[in-house]
Amino acid sequence: MGGSGLAVRDLSVGYGPVRALRQVSLDVPQGAVVTVLGGNGAGKSTLLRAVCRTLSFHGGAVTGGTVSYDGRRLDGLSPDRVVAAGISQIPEGRRVFARMTVADNLRAGALGATGGRADRAAALRRVHELFPVLADRAQQHAGLLSGGEQQMLAVGRALMAAPRMLLLDEPSLGLAPLMAERIAETVREINTQGTSILLVEQNAALALRLATRAYVLEVGEVTLSGPADELAASDEVRRRYLGVVDEDAAADAERARASHPALTRWKG
Template identity: 90%
Template structure:
């Protein structure tokens, strides 16, 4: 594991007596998009909460392991200090402040940002360029936005802290396919602008298109990892997460794409 990006090493998490993660390790290099796949209950959201230090709000706790960004340990910090260190999370279900205006939601996202007034202005300019509709709806209550617009606001709020790493938890959940693709395009643009992304996403096909590397969580453990293209070409991943059941068709697609199905099974 390198030390320049976000590094999770041997992380275990429990909710009381229930073990949710067991010795999970992964890395998000600088400038990368990394995705975590897995079924419901596999521990994906728990992983993001452990990184952002919000586990205690959900009754969980890290029992062993470390999380670091650029060589700096994050696992001893409070959630606000993690944001200040460069990690922002967009939670599942958007969780915007429904009674507050769009503008006030964005101001809330900048509370722990460095850079003063100039930094906040630059961040606001960035999110308005990414999501022009939020500039148009600045004085509208967030609860009156559509589901897709609320997801845009949730992402924009996280970006107001100018993070080095953005944690995205199911950004396409509940969205129409067209809106999900718009969110995916925005993730690509955010990454192009220099922000690394750790993406948890039930839509495996979408996630594997966005990511350079992927990990598969099963019952709290990493069982597969490798380049996203290799996982996308894997019969096992196709069958379990992409809905491909015709093995011959999967093999033909793999051969046509010229991608080897060499996957890493986690041994830990």
């Protein structure tokens, strides 16, 4: 890992009178995988929109703080200039162009990229190496793909811009466990090839396995942060996000059930 990467400092975001993020700060060093955990409404998607400059499309606006990439301020850039700067987003719910072919979806991903025809060809080869099924189904309408295949297409479309950083919003959402693991392995491979990852994910167990550092968002604020393995071992994270019940509490509950058995029905 090297380079300054992504730096978010004291970022605040509002949707009209509603404050969605409050002075959020985080770093994604170049070459790292960083995850942001949190429940629904915590502000995770809002954070990604602020980075890629699409907040205005959702009625939101940055009200304070800064977002920089490799020392360059992204504030004020249009979304296409953020892509040109090396950042691509894979939105929640995949959002493929259902009536377009797989091939045309991938071509759309190259719009705004800075390279020429040879670079686009190289990007397409990389996508087909990662996801051979997309080559096999190049002329099929994207809406006819399975959910997992659509997620592959969404990732492939983002890679067509040859980004140095990917923003992934809930990539495992709605996928069967085996497909979610396959997507996770692909994310790991993409990172190994040199692309930084900012991963927003409700599947905390999966996210913490992929990431080197993690942040926990609650109601728009960072409440926990640190190395991913340390957060994975945290009792609070295990209880709230990994579904692990504290062993002492579980033992106390079992003893209580043994000494005070529940009545199965009332007896008159």
